[in-house]
Amino acid sequence: MLTDAYARRYSYLRLSITESCNFRCTYCLPDGNDCNSRTAEITLPEIRRLVTAFAKLGTRKVRITGGEPSLRKDLTDIIATCKAIPGIEKVALTTNGYRLRRDAQAWLEAGLDAVNVSVDSLDAATFHLVTGQDKLADILDGIAHAKAIGIKQVKINTVLLKQHNALALPDFLQFVKQQNIALRFIELMRTNDNTSFYQHQHLSGDSIQQQLLAQGWQLNPKAKTDGPALEYSHPDYQGQIGLIMPYSNDFCADCNRLRVSSKGQLYLCLFTDNYQDLRSLLQHDDSAPVMRLLQQAVQGKAASHYLDQGYSGSTRHLAQIGG
Template identity: 85%
Template sequence: MMLTDAYSRRFNYVRLSVTESCNFRCTYCLPDGTDCHSRSGELTLAEIRRLIIAFAKLGAKKVRITGGEPSLRKDLTEIIATCKAVPGIEKVALTTNGYRLKRDAQAWQEAGLDAVNVSVDSLDADTFHLVTGQDKLADILAGIHYAKAIGIKQVKINTVLLKQHNALALPDFLNFVKQQDIALRFIELMRTGDNANFYQHQHLSGASIQQQLLADGWQLNPKARTDGPALEYSHSDYQGKIGLIMPYSKDFCADCNRLRVSSSGQLYLCLFTDTYQDLRSLLQTDDSATLMRFLQQSVQGKAFSHQLTQDYSGSTRHLAQIGG
């Protein structure tokens, strides 16, 4: 069985937010800090297990655990182990701000973590502090190197493109990946409900970076079946890779393979939808058949594309809401 929508897109990749809370104050996401006053409504470990079992029975192969900041969940190691233990799940990944990476990476790997993406929006300590509200760049970079050293299979860096903060920093990022087998992905800033003014001042297209990479001999790599939306490039002179996530580009949604579930059990068919389906009531028993039918019916209503180019971001207030 496979989750397939009306446009014949197959969904084998689940992005699961486990909390909306975050301990960073990134300018493009939560500049005033987290707005979560209570975390009592977050999915329990048992509910997460039932959810992932149903998705796996419908062909899901990959789970990415996101937030907010997922390491704020005290049971994150157990969540990783639970997802990895589900038959059919081949890859468990984590997106984190890296705050607890050096402390917990060993436990996460032993629980079954295959890949980790770490948000690093600048390699300059002062700029990093300005963007994130945390003076932690050195610690986070140390955590990235530690994750590589202990053998986590894939370690990637996510960098949000910001016109006033890192638009001229491509040489620094290229130098960073020259001698390190790390994939660094530039992500175009996306319009959300809370950042309209910030978006107008800071949005930077990834097209200029793409053109420069191609002009300098970088080659586009083929995608694996559970890969996300990044276009990843490699170069024979560099150990690492450079990726680009450009949601405003033509046909960005044509090969979508991802569905999202919020930390309170709401199914989002798109990051920028204005509706969602509540799965919580279907996660209270181990009978996955009803949940599977609901998921199959729901994906038929998935739109072909987001409407970001029409300046419409749906009900997404900020990227911490359902993990970006």
């Protein structure tokens, strides 16, 4: 198993397969992505070797991220490759939903177990303002389609933005009242290129949490491979509400995930200053060198990301290593 100096065990890999994205979200890539971001993306054989090494060390869940992973023409093959690796029990995808209606069936047949879709507003005009795309209706249709065809777990990710959705909790609650879907609110995180935006838009998830508790929502237990969300349920609602609050106390205490970028770089944390290049070790099928590097690397993982102290590491933007 991959276990660090603080006895945290890592069973969850977040694998970015591209930095590119076709949306221009205000909190991530407001000016679009770097035109060079498609160069040197990790290849399918390298992904197979990488995930195999992680699986041999106890990884059970792989989340494919970006950028926007559906911009990779071989995404379906990537899903199938990850799901076929012995030890991998769950393959998930985070997407902006742009191609969900078109491709969800192929992804399901390839072995996809779960999909998280970014929806930062249920108001079409606000969604367009935040993302640069007038696609809310299409994306909600894609979400309904993904559920209808039988993808086991469909979730919605909503970044909390003070000036855009701070007062929209009643709308989101109504959305999950009659359908079994988990909607997770994510606190905006400061990166190297969004300091001013962060100062104007950051909204603590604590205010949402207090409203949920006051209305009778109850905290659900976590599974071992779950991410950092605190998920709440209510007997009068079919769906669930989750909160990801990276500025809260002890957020990192039960960290179970490592990240690899689309260029084959290992990041021990979303907000680290350093990475270790795995690419040279992924050119052959021998997993032992990759496994040794991973086992050594996790011993250097810090106790916390220190976001509460104003630290953001070397992360340029959230598309860099998949958020």
